[in-house]
Amino acid sequence: MPDGDRDLGALTGLRSGKRSYYPEYVRSAERLERAVQALDGISRALVRGVEGPRALVEAVVRAAAEHLQARWLLLAVADGALRAARPRFLVLVDDVLIDDVARLPAEVRPALELVRQRPWELQAGSSRQGRVRAPMMLDGEPVGGIVGSPRVEVASTDLAIVRVLANQAAVALHNSYLFQAATQLRGRTEQLSEAAAKQARDLAARNAELAETQQRLLAALQRQALDDERHRIARELHDSVTQYVLSAGMTLEVCRAELAASGETALAGRLAHAKDLTRQAVERLRGAIYALHHTSGEPSGPLPVLLAELSTVHLPSELSVRVKVVGQVLTLPGETERSLLRIAGEALFNAAAHAKASLAVVRLVYQPSRVALTVSDNGSGDPAELRRLLRLASAADLDGRHRGLANMLARTEELGGTMTIRRARLGGIALRVVIPVPEGTP
Incomplete structure (x- = not known):
């Protein structure tokens, strides 16, 4: 080929x-x-x-x-x-x-x-x-x-x-x-990764809740220990100190009666004043016992109810107290209500013990942005004199005679409010406290 x-x-x-x-x-x-x-x-x-x-x-x-x-x-x-x-x-x-x-x-x-x-x-x-x-x-x-x-x-x-x-x-x-x-394995891996991340977030949230619960438990234990001590002190005051003061008052009354019968009227008058002081001491002790029994861990309850209870628990029986509430009642924080209660109690005690008032009116006014508490009486107190004593007590009240006014002012300022003293329509003193409504109040 x-x-x-x-x-x-x-x-x-x-x-x-x-x-x-x-x-x-x-x-x-x-x-x-x-x-x-x-x-x-x-x-x-x-x-x-x-x-x-x-x-x-x-x-x-x-x-x-x-x-x-x-x-x-x-x-x-x-x-x-x-x-x-x-x-x-x-x-x-x-x-x-x-x-x-x-x-x-x-x-x-x-x-x-x-x-x-x-x-x-x-x-x-x-x-x-x-x-x-x-x-x-x-x-x-x-x-x-x-x-x-x-x-x-x-x-x-x-x-x-x-x-x-x-x-x-x-x-x-x-x-x-x-x-x-x-591809399926990658999708499953992504699902497992998302589930793990979600579980980690849930675990972190549970840990945060657990930490918060532990803190609350610790605070509750601390409050319980404090409340137990407060109750013990209240019992001691009621069972011992109050009884001693009452006994001293009764002894003074016996001495005053004997001196009056023997013609020692000047000395008998001094003993009468000493008896009044023991009575005031007893009322103070009752107020302290009432305050100690109302511990921080107990529900405060509506403030109007507490004010009505205050007027019958530890105030002199000679003082008639009326409580008036205006506006929609707000549920204030417990510490705020307790402070207002202490202010009202101090004002009522002063009206009975110092101004010799027979009638007092507690007026509580609720507004959307503020709460006003006014305690008026028909006693003999002088607003100008009280304002002067308040200035002295705030500056240099060494003997503590007018410490109650300074304490009321201090509580008011801690709440961010103002306190004024003026003449009441009843003829005596009108002490007025105005505080802003705390944020988050329902």
Whole structure:
């Protein structure tokens, strides 16, 4: 053979000396074009793996069927292999995809049974009885296969392409499963991470609640210890000191009566004054006992109720007290109500003990932004004199005689309010305290 013919034959795969050279060359060119198209279809099919296993299987089946121009084409996974692969088989018949055994054509059923149960019988790239069969190999083991019924003559290159497509489909199915599993695992990991973060936040909140509860418990224990001590002191004052003062008063009264009977009127008058002082001391002690029994841990109750109780608990019986409430009653903080109660008690005691009043009116006015407490009496007190004594007591009250006025002013200023002393309509003193309503008051 001339060298030119040998070169041409090497390039085309054909021998130029035959008359069939041109038709054979045309068929070879067509196969080559189909092979290139098939390879392009394979590349497009395999990159569909990220869309999920079914999209990959559909793309592979269509690419293989188009290359073979098959009447039908089957891709199936063997039983027990690639357990996570879905669908397990797919058939393309007249451009219709079928994944239901009941809808399979009769001629396809034996092929599906062969691929499922005996994939090792599929010879690589074999073509028998007008069928193209190619196993899907993974790690050297058959895991399924492709079977088709082509409409065109099948050459060795076509079989090679189907074999490549089958093997790559097996790898792509496995990789697609791994990709989907990794995606699910990542999603699960994110869910677990979010759950862990939420649990950490909940734990931090529980720790904060626990710390706050511990602080409240510690404060409650401290208050309990303080209240126990207050109650003990109150009992001691009631059972011992008060009784001693009462006994001293009774003794003074006996001495005063004997001196008056013997004509010592001047000395008897002094003893009468001493008796009055003991009576005032008893009333002071009763007020202190009342205050000690109303501990910080006890509910304060509505201030109007406490004021009504105050007027009957430890004040002299000669003083008649009326309590008037104006406006919608506000639930003030316990410390605020206790301070107002102490101010009212001190004012009422002064009206009875010093001004010799027989009537007192406690007026409590609630407004949205402030609360006003006014204690008026019909006693003999002088507003100007009380204001002067208040200035002296605030500056240098060394003997403590007028410490009560200074204490009332101090409590008022602690609440952010003001205290005024003026003449009352009843004729005596009108002591008025105005405080702002604390923030957060319902």
